[in-house]
Amino acid sequence: MKKRFLVLLVAVFMIISLFPAGVYADLGINYQKQSIPHFTISKDELERLAWLNNVDPQELKDALNAGLDENGKYSPFSNLKQLDNGITDEELKKRDLLKIGSDGTPIVRMNPYFSNIVPAGQILRSNQDATAYVAASGKVTASGKTPKYGMVAVHFAGGNPVNPVIPFGTAIYLDRYISLPDGTQRSNYTVEDTGSGHEDSTLYWIDLFFGGLSNYPKAINFGTQTVTYNQIVN
């Protein structure tokens, strides 16, 4: 009897010691209660989206239906691999210009003053994947901020989400203006979050914050794009 009691005591002690007490605290956020509204998409529209973004239509359908991830994010294109069909980055950029928002205006407008010759203190990141995400209310970025337009997520290194491949707070300037859901056009962004794009996405992939969950159609219309940007290093 004493032996069983001791074994039980040790088991309880070990379980408690595995987790810090704080894990049991409740932030009051239950992402599961928030969701992307059920939506339908026609076969034609699905195929057009797949063509624009150079992805497999069936995989796209699955990604669109995947819903929120465990961190309250919806980024359907971030885990979607592009087809290996020999399409060049230049052709993909042309397709990006064909993407239209729900209001009929272009999602992308190239920045005529963007130059591939970067000044000192900046690094050029060429032909990087870019996707867009919406987030559940209450989500904070990996850098601890409540999200806002102009923030982007990047890959993290070494399995550590607070070790982004581009440091938090770093300013980046895209080769294009993106129409954001708040009606503004923006080409300057700041790294504030990390994410886990698929393994074949480019090293300096960026995932743009597109606001709350109701903006999910805009993140879908943005799709995946091939962007070039300057990163400020000092």
Next chain:
Amino acid sequence: MNNRRKKIIIILISIIICAGIFIVLQGFKTQRYTETVLESSNIKSYSAKEAINFMTQYIIAQKLMEDPLLISITSTDSIEKDKTIDPGKDGKRAAWNGEFGDIKGSKVIVCALRGDIIRIDFISEAKDIPDNENGESHLAIGKYRVNDIKIDSNDKVVLDKIKELKLMPGTTQQDWIKGYHYSIYESAIDDSLILLIYGISPESPNEKGESMMAICEFNAKDGSFVRASKKVGYDKDGRSIWVPM
């Protein structure tokens, strides 16, 4: 009987070892906090409002914008010559990035302050956006003058809150920041203007030796404390778990 006694002794020794490790780790954390050296500033540093003032004056002096209004500002580690110990402990930092816009959304300027150096990193104008003949496109709108911000990063209430919460400065290689950082920005969720303070959790590192950050937020429009949270670990997918402080 001997076997049973042996097992009990092994269990007791295990408990003592676990408790010992726990006590040593706690001691290490306490020591780390109390041994934080007061900063000896060797470079010009600014509070958040001082940095905003400096940047707006520079933008006006350069005739880049008549009335630059703040979109966001954040301190950064991006300064090679900053050898300050625990930068930000007094609410001031040497390096800041500020984003300013006008009230119409026709122009955005990103300004960088690095100690004695100030520079313009980026200028964007709505008129340069292609296919904008009808003027339907606009950039981020600047909203705030420095006088609209009722709390500064070096205000006593902020520094007292850092002490009360025992927020530690980033000091080790594993910590994602050096010292303390500050940011003022508008939340996209509820349009509130936030003064955010970054530090390291008093319970960092966690049991896996990982650095755990912590944040503290004030409402920048009225100076009231909003919330504080600390990171405690990561879920199976590597995503961070936050809890209130």
